Amino acid sequence: MLTVSDVGKTYPNGTRALHGISLKVERGETVALVGGSGCGKSTLLRLIAGLDSPSEGKLTIDGETISGPHPKIGVVFQEPRLLPWLTVSANAGFMLEGHDVTTRAARVAERLAAVGLADKADAWPRELSGGQAQRVAIARGLAPDPEVLILDEPFSALDALTKADLQDQLAALWEAAGTARTTLLIVTHDVDEAIVLADRIIVMQPSPGRLFAEIVHDLPRP
Ligand code: ADP
Numbered sequence: 001m002l003t004v005s006d007v008g009k010t011y012p013n014g015t016r017a018l019h020g021i022s023l024k025v026e027r028g029e030t031v032a033l034v035g036g037s038g039c040g041k042s043t044l045l046r047l048i049a050g051l052d053s054p055s056e057g058k059l060t061i062d063g064e065t066i067s068g069p070h071p072k073i074g075v076v077f078q079e080p081r082l083l084p085w086l087t088v089s090a091n092a093g094f095m096l097e098g099h100d101v102t103t104r105a106a107r108v109a110e111r112l113a114a115v116g117l118a119d120k121a122d123a124w125p126r127e128l129s130g131g132q133a134q135r136v137a138i139a140r141g142l143a144p145d146p147e148v149l150i151l152d153e154p155f156s157a158l159d160a161l162t163k164a165d166l167q168d169q170l171a172a173l174w175e176a177a178g179t180a181r182t183t184l185l186i187v188t189h190d191v192d193e194a195i196v197l198a199d200r201i202i203v204m205q206p207s208p209g210r211l212f213a214e215i216v217h218d219l220p221r222p
Protein backbone atom coordinates (compact mmCIF):
# COMPACT_ATOMS: atom_id res chain seq x y z
CA MET A 1 0.00 0.00 0.00
CA LEU A 2 1.10 3.53 -0.87
CA THR A 3 0.42 6.26 1.67
CA VAL A 4 0.90 10.00 1.44
CA SER A 5 0.45 11.67 4.83
CA ASP A 6 0.05 15.42 5.21
CA VAL A 7 2.59 16.11 2.51
CA GLY A 8 3.67 19.63 1.62
CA LYS A 9 6.24 20.87 -0.85
CA THR A 10 7.80 24.30 -1.08
CA TYR A 11 10.43 24.79 -3.79
CA PRO A 12 13.65 26.67 -2.99
CA ASN A 13 12.30 29.75 -4.85
CA GLY A 14 9.38 29.88 -2.37
CA THR A 15 6.71 28.37 -4.66
CA ARG A 16 4.34 26.38 -2.51
CA ALA A 17 3.37 23.54 -4.86
CA LEU A 18 1.58 21.20 -2.43
CA HIS A 19 0.20 21.33 1.04
CA GLY A 20 -1.74 18.99 3.25
CA ILE A 21 -1.95 16.16 0.72
CA SER A 22 -3.03 12.81 2.17
CA LEU A 23 -4.03 9.72 0.26
CA LYS A 24 -3.89 5.95 0.41
CA VAL A 25 -3.74 3.65 -2.59
CA GLU A 26 -4.29 -0.09 -2.12
CA ARG A 27 -2.44 -2.69 -4.13
CA GLY A 28 -4.15 -3.47 -7.43
CA GLU A 29 -6.17 -0.27 -7.73
CA THR A 30 -6.12 1.83 -10.87
CA VAL A 31 -6.22 5.43 -9.71
CA ALA A 32 -6.20 8.58 -11.81
CA LEU A 33 -4.79 11.80 -10.40
CA VAL A 34 -6.49 14.57 -12.32
CA GLY A 35 -5.98 18.30 -12.30
CA GLY A 36 -5.22 21.28 -14.50
CA SER A 37 -1.78 22.55 -15.39
CA GLY A 38 0.19 23.83 -12.42
CA CYS A 39 -1.92 22.17 -9.72
CA GLY A 40 1.01 20.07 -8.51
CA LYS A 41 0.57 16.72 -10.26
CA SER A 42 4.20 16.48 -11.42
CA THR A 43 5.44 17.54 -8.02
CA LEU A 44 3.38 14.86 -6.28
CA LEU A 45 4.47 12.16 -8.72
CA ARG A 46 8.13 13.11 -8.28
CA LEU A 47 7.71 12.75 -4.52
CA ILE A 48 6.03 9.34 -4.91
CA ALA A 49 8.76 8.22 -7.34
CA GLY A 50 11.40 9.32 -4.82
CA LEU A 51 12.91 11.84 -7.26
CA ASP A 52 12.42 14.72 -4.83
CA SER A 53 11.65 14.94 -1.11
CA PRO A 54 8.70 16.55 0.66
CA SER A 55 9.07 19.71 2.76
CA GLU A 56 6.54 18.35 5.24
CA GLY A 57 4.84 15.03 5.83
CA LYS A 58 5.73 11.53 4.81
CA LEU A 59 5.29 9.05 1.96
CA THR A 60 5.49 5.28 2.48
CA ILE A 61 5.33 2.12 0.40
CA ASP A 62 4.38 -0.98 2.40
CA GLY A 63 5.23 0.94 5.56
CA GLU A 64 8.72 1.91 4.37
CA THR A 65 9.45 5.63 4.05
CA ILE A 66 10.15 6.64 0.46
CA SER A 67 13.48 8.45 0.51
CA GLY A 68 14.74 7.90 -3.05
CA PRO A 69 13.99 5.85 -6.17
CA HIS A 70 12.51 2.58 -4.96
CA PRO A 71 12.36 -0.82 -6.71
CA LYS A 72 8.68 -1.12 -5.80
CA ILE A 73 7.82 2.06 -7.73
CA GLY A 74 8.14 2.43 -11.51
CA VAL A 75 7.46 5.35 -13.82
CA VAL A 76 6.28 5.52 -17.44
CA PHE A 77 6.99 8.92 -18.98
CA GLN A 78 5.17 10.87 -21.70
CA GLU A 79 7.64 9.63 -24.33
CA PRO A 80 8.33 5.88 -24.60
CA ARG A 81 12.15 6.30 -24.50
CA LEU A 82 12.82 2.92 -26.17
CA LEU A 83 16.39 1.98 -27.14
CA PRO A 84 16.42 1.82 -30.97
CA TRP A 85 19.13 -0.86 -31.14
CA LEU A 86 17.14 -3.36 -29.03
CA THR A 87 14.11 -5.40 -30.14
CA VAL A 88 10.73 -4.89 -28.53
CA SER A 89 11.23 -7.84 -26.16
CA ALA A 90 14.74 -6.68 -25.18
CA ASN A 91 13.36 -3.21 -24.47
CA ALA A 92 10.50 -4.68 -22.45
CA GLY A 93 12.97 -6.78 -20.42
CA PHE A 94 15.41 -3.94 -19.86
CA MET A 95 14.59 -3.53 -16.15
CA LEU A 96 15.01 -7.26 -15.40
CA GLU A 97 18.80 -7.41 -15.12
CA GLY A 98 18.87 -9.42 -11.91
CA HIS A 99 16.64 -12.21 -13.24
CA ASP A 100 17.70 -15.43 -14.97
CA VAL A 101 17.08 -15.81 -18.69
CA THR A 102 14.06 -18.12 -18.41
CA THR A 103 12.22 -15.97 -15.87
CA ARG A 104 13.03 -12.90 -17.92
CA ALA A 105 11.68 -14.36 -21.17
CA ALA A 106 8.48 -15.58 -19.49
CA ARG A 107 7.90 -12.25 -17.76
CA VAL A 108 8.47 -10.26 -20.95
CA ALA A 109 6.10 -12.48 -22.96
CA GLU A 110 3.42 -12.13 -20.30
CA ARG A 111 3.72 -8.33 -20.04
CA LEU A 112 3.77 -7.84 -23.82
CA ALA A 113 0.58 -9.90 -23.98
CA ALA A 114 -0.92 -7.71 -21.24
CA VAL A 115 -0.52 -4.65 -23.48
CA GLY A 116 -1.70 -6.51 -26.59
CA LEU A 117 1.70 -6.72 -28.30
CA ALA A 118 2.57 -10.43 -28.13
CA ASP A 119 3.03 -10.47 -31.92
CA LYS A 120 5.59 -7.62 -31.90
CA ALA A 121 8.19 -9.27 -29.63
CA ASP A 122 10.84 -9.45 -32.38
CA ALA A 123 10.05 -6.11 -34.02
CA TRP A 124 12.33 -3.05 -33.81
CA PRO A 125 11.18 0.21 -32.20
CA ARG A 126 11.29 2.01 -35.59
CA GLU A 127 8.67 -0.44 -36.89
CA LEU A 128 6.12 0.57 -34.24
CA SER A 129 3.45 3.25 -34.25
CA GLY A 130 3.53 5.83 -31.45
CA GLY A 131 0.80 3.99 -29.58
CA GLN A 132 2.57 0.65 -29.87
CA ALA A 133 5.85 2.17 -28.67
CA GLN A 134 4.11 3.60 -25.64
CA ARG A 135 2.59 0.18 -24.92
CA VAL A 136 6.10 -1.33 -24.95
CA ALA A 137 7.10 1.31 -22.40
CA ILE A 138 4.14 0.27 -20.24
CA ALA A 139 5.14 -3.43 -20.57
CA ARG A 140 8.71 -2.47 -19.57
CA GLY A 141 7.35 -0.63 -16.54
CA LEU A 142 5.20 -3.61 -15.53
CA ALA A 143 7.96 -6.22 -16.07
CA PRO A 144 9.75 -5.92 -12.70
CA ASP A 145 6.36 -6.32 -10.97
CA PRO A 146 6.50 -2.97 -9.19
CA GLU A 147 3.94 -2.42 -6.50
CA VAL A 148 3.07 0.94 -8.05
CA LEU A 149 3.49 2.04 -11.65
CA ILE A 150 3.11 5.77 -12.19
CA LEU A 151 2.03 6.77 -15.69
CA ASP A 152 2.76 10.46 -16.28
CA GLU A 153 0.40 11.80 -18.96
CA PRO A 154 1.07 8.52 -20.81
CA PHE A 155 -0.98 9.34 -23.89
CA SER A 156 -0.34 13.06 -24.27
CA ALA A 157 2.19 12.64 -27.09
CA LEU A 158 -0.23 10.61 -29.22
CA ASP A 159 -2.73 11.85 -31.79
CA ALA A 160 -6.38 11.84 -30.72
CA LEU A 161 -7.37 8.73 -32.65
CA THR A 162 -4.43 6.58 -31.48
CA LYS A 163 -4.99 7.82 -27.96
CA ALA A 164 -8.68 6.87 -27.87
CA ASP A 165 -7.89 3.50 -29.39
CA LEU A 166 -5.10 2.76 -26.91
CA GLN A 167 -7.16 3.87 -23.92
CA ASP A 168 -9.97 1.54 -24.92
CA GLN A 169 -7.61 -1.37 -25.56
CA LEU A 170 -5.80 -0.96 -22.25
CA ALA A 171 -9.04 -0.55 -20.31
CA ALA A 172 -10.36 -3.80 -21.83
CA LEU A 173 -7.10 -5.71 -21.34
CA TRP A 174 -6.69 -4.57 -17.76
CA GLU A 175 -10.24 -5.41 -16.93
CA ALA A 176 -9.88 -8.89 -18.45
CA ALA A 177 -6.42 -9.86 -17.27
CA GLY A 178 -5.45 -7.49 -14.50
CA THR A 179 -1.88 -6.24 -14.31
CA ALA A 180 -0.30 -8.74 -11.94
CA ARG A 181 -1.65 -6.72 -9.02
CA THR A 182 0.43 -3.70 -9.87
CA THR A 183 -1.22 -0.49 -8.74
CA LEU A 184 -1.54 1.97 -11.59
CA LEU A 185 -1.39 5.66 -10.79
CA ILE A 186 -2.27 7.61 -13.92
CA VAL A 187 -1.44 11.30 -13.82
CA THR A 188 -3.47 13.23 -16.36
CA HIS A 189 -5.21 16.52 -17.08
CA ASP A 190 -7.76 14.61 -19.19
CA VAL A 191 -10.93 13.76 -17.27
CA ASP A 192 -12.26 11.52 -20.08
CA GLU A 193 -9.06 9.48 -19.96
CA ALA A 194 -9.44 9.10 -16.20
CA ILE A 195 -13.03 7.90 -16.60
CA VAL A 196 -12.06 5.32 -19.22
CA LEU A 197 -9.06 3.90 -17.35
CA ALA A 198 -9.43 4.34 -13.62
CA ASP A 199 -11.37 2.70 -10.80
CA ARG A 200 -10.89 5.75 -8.63
CA ILE A 201 -10.33 9.37 -9.56
CA ILE A 202 -8.57 11.85 -7.30
CA VAL A 203 -8.97 15.48 -8.28
CA MET A 204 -6.41 18.10 -7.34
CA GLN A 205 -7.40 21.71 -6.82
CA PRO A 206 -5.64 24.07 -9.25
CA SER A 207 -3.98 26.03 -6.49
CA PRO A 208 -2.34 25.62 -4.06
CA GLY A 209 -2.04 21.88 -4.66
CA ARG A 210 -4.62 20.63 -2.26
CA LEU A 211 -6.55 17.46 -2.79
CA PHE A 212 -10.18 18.37 -2.78
CA ALA A 213 -12.22 15.49 -4.03
CA GLU A 214 -12.10 11.80 -4.38
CA ILE A 215 -14.57 10.14 -6.70
CA VAL A 216 -15.15 6.45 -6.64
CA HIS A 217 -16.65 5.50 -9.93
CA ASP A 218 -17.98 2.11 -10.74
CA LEU A 219 -19.82 2.95 -13.93
CA PRO A 220 -19.68 0.33 -16.64
CA ARG A 221 -16.82 1.08 -19.00
CA PRO A 222 -17.81 2.42 -22.42
P1 ADP B 1 1.40 20.15 -12.79
O1 ADP B 1 2.22 18.92 -13.01
O2 ADP B 1 0.06 19.85 -12.22
O3 ADP B 1 1.33 21.00 -14.00
P2 ADP B 1 3.63 21.03 -11.14
O4 ADP B 1 3.80 20.06 -10.03
O5 ADP B 1 4.59 20.95 -12.28
O6 ADP B 1 2.12 21.02 -11.64
O7 ADP B 1 3.75 22.51 -10.56
C1 ADP B 1 3.06 22.94 -9.38
C2 ADP B 1 3.54 24.35 -9.04
O8 ADP B 1 4.89 24.29 -8.63
C3 ADP B 1 3.50 25.30 -10.21
O9 ADP B 1 3.21 26.58 -9.69
C4 ADP B 1 4.91 25.26 -10.77
O10 ADP B 1 5.23 26.46 -11.43
C5 ADP B 1 5.72 25.06 -9.49
N1 ADP B 1 6.97 24.31 -9.71
C6 ADP B 1 7.09 23.08 -10.26
N2 ADP B 1 8.37 22.66 -10.26
C7 ADP B 1 9.07 23.68 -9.70
C8 ADP B 1 10.46 23.87 -9.41
N3 ADP B 1 11.37 22.94 -9.69
N4 ADP B 1 10.82 25.04 -8.82
C9 ADP B 1 9.89 25.97 -8.52
N5 ADP B 1 8.57 25.85 -8.76
C10 ADP B 1 8.17 24.72 -9.34
Ligand code: ADP
Pocket: 015, 038, 042
Ligand atom coordinates in the same frame (compact mmCIF):
# COMPACT_ATOMS: atom_id res chain seq x y z
P1 ADP C 1 4.51 18.50 -17.15
O1 ADP C 1 4.79 18.36 -18.61
O2 ADP C 1 4.58 17.22 -16.40
O3 ADP C 1 3.31 19.32 -16.82
P2 ADP C 1 5.90 20.74 -16.06
O4 ADP C 1 5.76 21.71 -17.18
O5 ADP C 1 5.03 20.88 -14.86
O6 ADP C 1 5.80 19.27 -16.64
O7 ADP C 1 7.39 20.74 -15.57
C1 ADP C 1 8.46 20.39 -16.39
C2 ADP C 1 9.73 20.61 -15.60
O8 ADP C 1 9.92 21.99 -15.31
C3 ADP C 1 9.72 19.87 -14.26
O9 ADP C 1 10.96 19.23 -14.07
C4 ADP C 1 9.52 20.96 -13.22
O10 ADP C 1 10.26 20.71 -12.05
C5 ADP C 1 10.06 22.19 -13.91
N1 ADP C 1 9.28 23.37 -13.53
C6 ADP C 1 7.96 23.54 -13.67
N2 ADP C 1 7.58 24.73 -13.21
C7 ADP C 1 8.70 25.33 -12.76
C8 ADP C 1 8.98 26.58 -12.15
N3 ADP C 1 8.03 27.49 -11.91
N4 ADP C 1 10.25 26.86 -11.83
C9 ADP C 1 11.22 26.00 -12.06
N5 ADP C 1 11.03 24.79 -12.62
C10 ADP C 1 9.79 24.46 -12.97
